[in-house]
Each structure stands twice: as structure tokens, then as C-alpha cells.
Amino acid sequence: MFEYAPAPESRSVVDLKPSYGLFIDGRFVDPTDGGSFKSINPASEEVLAEIAEGGPQDVDRAVRAARKAYEKVWGPMAGRDRAKYLFRIARIIQERSRELAVLESLDNGKPIRESRDVDLPLVAAHFFYYAGWADKLPHAGFGSNPQPLGVAAQVIPWNFPLLMLAWKIAPALAAGNTVVLKPAETTPLTALLFAEICQQADLPAGVVNIVTGAGETGRALVEHEGVDKVAFTGSTDVGRAIARAVAGSRKKLTLELGGKAANIVFDDAPVDQAVEGIVNGIFFNQGHVCCAGSRLLVQESVAEQVLESLKRRMALLRLGDPLDKNTDIGAINSAEQLARIRELTEAGAAEGAQQWSPPCELPERGFWFAPTIFTGVTQAHRIARDEIFGPVLSVLTFRTPAEAVEKANNTPYGLSAGIWSDKGSRILWMADRLRAGVVWANTFNKFDPTSPFGGYKESGYGREGGRHGLEAYLNV
């Protein structure tokens, strides 16, 4: 193994303020009935900034600002002009991408290599993609004159903070809606920098409002009478609660929830490529990925060989400082998430599965979890059923393609799946039968603004990305 010298990305590009207000009606304002909370760097537990916590009155102010902007400015505006604002935002994101990437890694704990090379390019691409739709809606296949819904309430998770913001805001604005977005409690900083970008782009006041806070702030937003549309990405339990909360209302709902994806490796798959795909599938972003390939289904005849290669590869993963350009695995996003990962892995060991991690030194401060695999896992084990949302892989085996399909689909989730095989007809046969919204064959965890993303069953409903992603924000 090579020795690596530290290669830290500079923090100087980020200009953190000691505290941040709510972004309502084009301005940063203090909360009227909320408090404040701290956002910390999960890799060091250092406090990054003090963040305003929006209360019900703040949410109400934001929704009113969004309504006014919808009725007076954004709704009546020609699509070609809405497009130009979105193109401006996309350009500014590109121009300030290093700053955004460093801030994302600081606040979230993800490796700079991922925020720089995956998150930020996709964020800019998403705004470019939907900018182009704003003046082409009559050609999108939803009738000759599709209309926006009005005010969209959007609640996003902490795993891809800015990317999830882009997935929510870009299509909403392109379709002519205005938004109130609540970022996750642990990762509000890039959303607040995005608010500055909206100012820099001269986006009309009230079109985008950012209300920071925790679960109660999100609840107040989702339940607000003045909201026409609710979009949520996060856990299936919260998604269920939101579905109940909007029952009987006019609010249109889309949900992108949890997953427990099967990554299926057949005996004819090139082992080295498959192992790269397995590693990318579960250890990308510390496994904080709703579509993570968290269940490895490997054909029995090659299981030993695949596991041996996988362990060899895992021993080369570098865990540590998220801002180091050589880091593969960063910090777990929060103490709470770390506790959940620990609880589920302890259950895995207690239920009889065999736990393995490579030798891996964990930093003393911050929240860390070594890349881990479990073998000898059965379908009844909690680690094979519950979403862990961490760098933990459960390994199961199968003999026939039909058995692989049965096991892969044996979950209430249905977000994604992976297939590794050299045989085209088998890949397509499998892809037909897997009940999942995204199927990656001989690849994994690929995303693109043109490609619809979303789940079957309890992984939620609606799609984000592509032409399909517009449907969530139009009255169709």
C-alpha cells in the first residue's frame, strides 16, 4: 500500500458568518417566534455557525411571501424569462462551485472528492436542465397549457444537501411555482449560501424562501394551509406521517423515501468491475444514500471469490478528513445517525451474522464508522430489512436468477437495484422483474438531471429528474 501525504483542500475559499437568519422575501431576517441551533462539522464537532430556527409564524411569513411572488411576479412571468433566471443561477453555481463544495464537505462530512466531483457538477447540471424546460412546458407531454400549482413546500435531507435542494427547486421554479424550502437541521449551510446566490442572480424576492429548522419547522411548513404542493425526501416513517398530514387536502404530494437496494452479482460478472461497483454502491457518501446497494446478493458459486476481492479492496479505502483530496470515506453526518448505525450493526452481530471491517483507524473527534460487511446474513435479519443509512453491507447468496429476483424484491422498499452480469439477455430479464425505480446494470449510483429517479412501493411516489420530474409541479 502506498503512503499518502496529506492533501487538504483549503478552507479559505469559504467565508462563514457567525450566524444566519431565515431567507424570506429576498432578505435574511431574524426569526419572530423561533429560536436558534448550531450547525457543526461532523468530522471535528467544531461549531460552524448559529442557525435560526423558524417557528410557525416564520413559516407563515415565508409562505405568504411565496404566495405574493407567485401571484405578482413569478406566475405571470414569461417562461423564457424564468429560464434566464435559472440559467443565471446555474452559472453562478458553477462559478462558485469550489466554495460550495468545501462548505458542503464541512457541514456534511462527505469527502471533498465527492462534493467537488459529484454533488456540485450535478447541482449545476440540474439547474441548466430545468432552465431549458421553463419556456417549453407545452411540449412536455402534459397538454398544451400545463399550469403551475402555486406555492411548493419542500423538505430535504442531509445526505446530499445542495443536490437535493437543486432537485426540488429547479423543476418547481421552471414550472412556474414559488417555493419555501426547509433544509435538514444538520446541513443548512449550503442552502443559505444558495439564498445568497439567488440574491446575486437578482431572482425576484419571495420566489425562493429558505426556512431553517428541525422537524417541527418542517411540520409547520407541510401542514400550512397556504401550500399547494408538498415534496419531501427523507425517511419512510416521516414520509408516511406527511402522507397522513396532507390527506383530504388539495396538496399534491411527492415522496422520495428510503431504500434497501439489492446489488446482484452473477457468476459471469467481471469480478474486479463488480467489486468496484459494490464498493461504490455501499460506501459512496458513507452509505448515506437512499438508493445505496446495501444488500449484496452474490451467486453462490462465486461468493468466496467476490468476498475475497471485496475485502482486499475495502482495506484500501481511506477514511478520514473529508477535506483531504485522497479521502474515500468521510464522517458520519451526526451523532444521532452514528448511534443508529451502531444499534443496527449490533443487532446484526447479535442475530448471528458475521461482522468484518478492514483495519481502520478512526479519528478521535467527530463521528466515524469503519466500512463494514456482514456475511451469513439471512432475509430475516434486521440488517437485511432495515435501512441502515451507513457504510454497512449485508451479504446474501443465491443460486438461480429466479431466487435472486425473489430475494431482491423481498422488501417493502423499491428504490433501486443493481445487476452485474456479462449476459445482456439476463440483465434485461432481471431488469424487467426487479420492482425498483432505478436499475443500474454493470454500474451503480449514477445520476443525471435527464434521468427520472424515484421509488416503487414504500420508497415513495413521483419522480425527480427528466421530463417526468416536471409532473410533480404541474396541475396534471
Add this chain to the structure above:
Amino acid sequence: MSERVAVRKTYKLFVGGKFPRSESGRSYLVQDSNVSLASRKDARDAVVAARAAVKGWAGATAYNRGQILYRVAEMLEGRREQFVALGVPGDEVDAATDRWVWYAGWSDKLPQVYGGANPVAGPYFNLSAPEPTGVVAVVAPEAPALLGLVSVIAPAIVTGNTVVVAASPAAPLAAVTLAEVLATSDLPGGVVNILTGRLSETVPTLAAHMDVNAVDLTGVTDPELAADLEVKAAENLKRVLRPVPPDHDWSADPGLRRMTALLETKTVWHPKGV
């Protein structure tokens, strides 16, 4: 010569391609006939039948499903007078027949209109295609008895879903008679299941059922009941089609919405290379 005594029909449920009575042994008097009063158990049995039919129906070719829906239109055309005798206006029967024809043609066209290739920024094949969501529970509109019923069943099944339909409690005879049409149209048993009786008994069971993928609340007129059913549906995140206003125009062009609301989109990626 005395006048011939007519042979009356017994109106029963339609479950799994068969016409059983309610397991509860109950019936209710409506439209001058004794009609089966379905129980919660009947609703659960219908879900089992619908689930069993999913694999074959969703797996059938689009061409085959289109042929069968067109066959339903042929059979309905031939029974026009039977529906007229039940009080369904002749032009409503014609409109219902035409609606089967319209939806039949969508079976092999919707995936082209609603799916397609996505030009991703990389060397990947990337294709999105619609798939049926699975078992759909449908509350048929109270009226129009036949056109309303056909307008909720056809869009659900043309794409490969199977349905459990709660028929209009006040006018169930058209629904049971439509079941006779379906039973003679090569439609596999279990693709359409029809329950007659009180909505308050069957529909909450269907909305809460963990093996149902979607609920179409079109025929629910009580807003409180609709909200309660939506809450029940949230337990396993069923797809929900909300009720339509009472003045809904069933003769208008239905558009794609009733089909697309009951579909999933699957996107498949594969690298390109040599």
C-alpha cells in the same frame, strides 16, 4: 296457453373470474333485485385474487392486453340492449363501448409516449419505461353507472394493473352485468374483481390492505371518508387518486392522467463500451 314465466338472474360478486355469493351469505335489495352484500372478508379475498393475477397480466404483451380490451368492447356492443333494459341510456352504453376501444389502443402506445431514452451526460444507455403499480382498489363513481365504471376500470387495467372495484351501492346491476361482459372477453380471472354492497364495509378494508398498491377514490363523495381512506392508504404509501367533483364530465376526453397515476417509472442504466 299461460304466459311464460321469466328466468330471473341472481346478481353476485365477481372475484377471480368466478361469480361467488358473499361469504357472509348476505344480500341487499336494490334496483328490484337481491344483490350480494360483500363483507370485509370478501374484500380481502378479492385482493388475493387480484394479486394472483398480477404476474400474468402485467407480464402479458401490450399487444395482447390491447386485444383483450378491444374484445371487451366487442362483447359490450353485443349486449347493448341488456344494459338499456337495466336503465342505462343507449348513448351511455355506446360511449362506454367507445371508451374501451380508446383505452385498448393505449396499451402499446403509452410506454412510447410516457417513457423513452434519456440523454445522460456520459457513456450510458438510459431508458425510462412505465410499469403497472400492481393491485389497485377502485371506488367506482355513483353515476353514470356504466360509463363511470368503465372509465375507472379500463385505464387501470390497460397498463397491466389488476383491480378490486367497489361498485356503486345504489346502482350495482350495471357493474355485475359488466362482469358478465368481462368474463366472456378472454380477460384472465382476477384482473377485474367487483364487489357490491356498502362502501363503508369494503373500502376501508381495501384502503388499509397492505397488499394493495394504489387506491382510486373517484367515487367517494363524503370528504371526511375520503380523508380517512387517504390516511389509511398512507400506511404502506399507496398511490392515491383523489375523488372527482360531482359535476365531473365523464363524456370528456379522459387524457392520460388516470393511466399515469397508476404507473411506476423504471429507469435502466447500462454502460456503453467495447
